[in-house]
Amino acid sequence: MTEPKEQRLTHALNQLIGEYGIKTVLESLADRCLKEAEFLRNDRSTDLATNWEEIGKGLREILNRWKQ
Numbered sequence: 820m821t822e823p824k825e826q827r828l829t830h831a832l833n834q835l836i837g838e839y840g841i842k843t844v845l846e847s848l849a850d851r852c853l854k855e856a857e858f859l860r861n862d863r864s865t866d867l868a869t870n871w872e873e874i875g876k877g878l879r880e881i882l883n884r885w886k887q
Contacts, residue, residue, distance in 0.1 A: 842882065849878035 822830070835844050846865030859868035 821876065835840065842885070845878055845882055849875045851875075 832844070849859060852871050853856045856870075856872035856875060859865075
């Protein structure tokens with residue numbers, strides 16, 4: 820029997836956090852969101868690009884507050 824998708828994602832995320840630390844995982848996630856936004860904007864999917872950009876910037880803000 821296979822694990823439900825959510826459990827697999829949680830397990831993988833916990834492994835990444837355990838290996839690299841939460842800050843590194845969040846930084847990578849923010850970078851990925853911003854790159855996805857850029858790609859979508861170039862593809863003229865501006866609504867989706869805006870959503871991805873907001874998520875990436877939100878993660879960056881969390882990281883900046885955390886560093887203070």
